[in-house]
Amino acid sequence: MVQNEVITGTVEKLVYGGDGLLRVDGRVVFVPRCATGETVEARVVQVKKNFAKAELIRVTGTPSSDRVADDPTSETPGCVYAHLTEEAELREKEEQLRQFLRHLSVPKIGKDDKRLPHPPYPLLPSVAAPSSVNYRNKITLRVDIAEDGTKPVLGYMVEGTHTVVDMPTCPLACPAINDALAQFRTTEAFSQLRKGEQVAFRATEEDGVTILKYAPVKGYRKPGKPLIWDEETKQFVKMDELPWLWESIGESGFLTPADGFFQVNPAMGWKLVQTVTDWFSEDAERYSEILDLYCGVGVFGIACMRCGGERLYGVEESLSSVEAARENAKHWCGNSHFTCVSLGGARRLRSNWLHDPSRTTVIVDPPRGGLSANTVESLVAARPPRIFYVSCDPATLARDLQLFIDGGYRIKRAQLFNLFPRTARFETVVELRSHRWKLS
Secondary structure (H helix, E strand, O other): OOOOOEEEEEOOEEOOOOOEEEEEOOEEEEEOOOOOOOEEEEEEEEEOOOEEEEEEEEEOOOOOOOEOOOOOOOOOOOOOOOOEOHHHHHHHHHHHHHHHHHOOEEEOOOOOOOEEEOOOOOEEEEEOOOOOOOOEOEEEEEEEEOOOOOOEEEEEEOOOOOOEEEOOOOOOEOHHHHHHHHHHOOOHHHHOOOOOOEEEEEEEOOOEEEEEEEOOOOOOOOOOOOEEEEOOOOEEEOOOOOOEEEEEEOOEEEEEEOOOOOOOOHHHHHHHHHHHHHHHHHOOOOOOEEEEEOOOOOHHHHHHHOOOOOEEEEEEOOHHHHHHHHHHHHHHOOOEEEEEOOOOOOOOOOHHHOOOHHHEEEEEOOOOOOOOHHHHHHHHHHOOOEEEEEEOOHHHHHHHHHHHHHOOEEEEEEEEEOOOOOOOOOEEEEEEEEOOOOOO
């Protein structure tokens, strides 16, 4: 197989990321914009040692009934499921999650070191989003300069390239953001944008749309403190302290820093919180102590405190988020403590975080990279009876779950939430219970 070769094959499945997987002459080939079961013709664009990538030319047989002819997100970078129905997208994502979890195994304690499949557990029905468009209350756009050098290009970067697609409007963003984006593009500040900068638009019912500009960042470093849009001067200005915003979620609201993390799909974020609190409530009396790691502004921990929790300790590496969490706790619950610590290099859980480990429910909601090995080891050593793991990446979730299983935990249940319709991403909630594996 060589680059530019035209190949034909049948799509076996859609893998995480949205590409169709087919096999040609024994080699795995990934092709975007496919549907499971379709026979397609594609042109090879990249050849690696163990796989190849190709671009779709056409469907040679009967197109799948899962296809849709026209979708408002079809030209938006990252919307890998724009060609499928919402039902098919959810079904494919659920199967991808099953594939990741299917390989989990438990140690076999006996004469040999063979492993056994993880005992059956319920993968609960996936939760669909109420809308596949206009659901985001925050978007971050990248800046490039047009080829003729006359004007900036503001949009999304195509994955695997340095190409930025200009986005006068974003079909995933809420109407308020699209209105603000259109107005911003008419200002002098827009024409002064520099290559590599990022502009974030964030909408809340209480505060309207907040616009932030981040300086160019090289490599994988985190962006620094942003400038904020001043509506009076129509310019970005520097502030010693960025304002806090009021994020409404369900029947509650939380203060969050203007540049802080919060779920970008409020309707689905509320379903996520409801599920964690419902699961917590089932054993709230027995496991009423709460340790909330990567707690952000305290949403999960505070919500559980309002459902029968007795004591909450939250840990977060962002100082501004910790300060907001403390204010949120004053408003919504008592007996809560929040501390600013990076968990990446933590060798152990501090004793004051776990008042009574045997009565503690742990909630973890890490970034896409998942938990550090040290954090998993510390939790296994402390052995809290139950852990709620909220994940936005099934690959790192499966990796961490295997470590917990090896440390004596089992999966009680799991559920998928389609927080990011039309894109490859989704959220998963898993409940782990402490368990001593029986001798085989």
